[in-house]
Amino acid sequence: MKIGKLEYILLAVAVIVFLISCIVTERSARIAVILGVVEEIIPESPKVALTFDDGPHELYTPKLLEGLKERDVTATFFIIGKNVDGSEEIIKSMQDDGHLIGNHTFSHVQLSKISDDAACAEIWKANTTIFDAIGKIPVYIRPPFGSWTEELTSAVEMQVVMWDVDPMDWKYQNADRIVNHVLSKAADGDIILLHDVYPASVEAALRIVDELKERGFEFVTVEEILLD
Numbered sequence: 718m719k720i721g722k723l724e725y726i727l728l729a730v731a732v733i734v735f736l737i738s739c740i741v742t743e744r745s746a747r748i749a750v751i752l753g754v755v756e757e758i759i760p761e762s763p764k765v766a767l768t769f770d771d772g773p774h775e776l777y778t779p780k781l782l783e784g785l786k787e788r789d790v791t792a793t794f795f796i797i798g799k800n801v802d803g804s805e806e807i808i809k810s811m812q813d814d815g816h817l818i819g820n821h822t823f824s825h826v827q828l829s830k831i832s833d834d835a836a837c838a839e840i841w842k843a844n845t846t847i848f849d850a851i852g853k854i855p856v857y858i859r860p861p862f863g864s865w866t867e868e869l870t871s872a873v874e875m876q877v878v879m880w881d882v883d884p885m886d887w888k889y890q891n892a893d894r895i896v897n898h899v900l901s902k903a904a905d906g907d908i909i910l911l912h913d914v915y916p917a918s919v920e921a922a923l924r925i926v927d928e929l930k931e932r933g934f935e936f937v938t939v940e941e942i943l944l945d
């Protein structure tokens with residue numbers, strides 16, 4: 718069979734494509750090695766997650782959201798379902814600003830003290846209410862009082878989020894005390910518990926952000942901490 722001009726051209730094109738792909742692959746491999754070395758040389762910044770329970774509050778939550786936005790920081794909000802009514806715009810702003818929204822039951826009940834059926838109803842009622850506001854069902858739950866049972870883990874298939882640092886802001890409601898407690902404890906990978914329903918907590922949260930940023934910390938959602 719005689720090889721025509723067209724076949725020669727096609728063969729030449731195939732060879733050129735093959736050679737280019739070899740060069741690109743070789744370069745990509747080199748770049749990957751260089752990036753790997755760079756990652757090892759430059760350590761990652763320590764990360765912490767601010768979490769806010771019991772909101773939203775009509776005054777203090779918007780103030781907090783404004784402060785977090787100014788500082789380009791994302792956080793996680795565990796919302797009480799019954800607080801959603803009338804606060805839909807606040808929750809939408811949370812979502813628009815990139816914060817993670819989680820479930821804190823519908824009426825802030827101690828889940829281990831009620832039947833599993835009643836506990837599931839509390840959780841799903843909150844999920845439905847949040848879904849109606851933002852079009853997304855929460856994946857994460859913080860049980861009020863940290864009260865949870867193994868049975869609930871298999872019943873609701875949500876990820877439970879506890880905490881590492883608890884300044885008991887709801888009890889003291891003193892910004893200096895909250896700030897000092899968190900700054901003395903916060904370490905890489907910590908989840909910090911606060912409540913966006915007290916003015917002292919909001920003031921403290923923003924001061925904590927400023928100070929920990931100064932120390933090189935990065936603020937992420939709990940999802941980023943838990944998936945890391």
Ligand SMILES: [Zn+2]
Nearest residue numbers: 770771861862
């Ligand atoms: Zn709570």
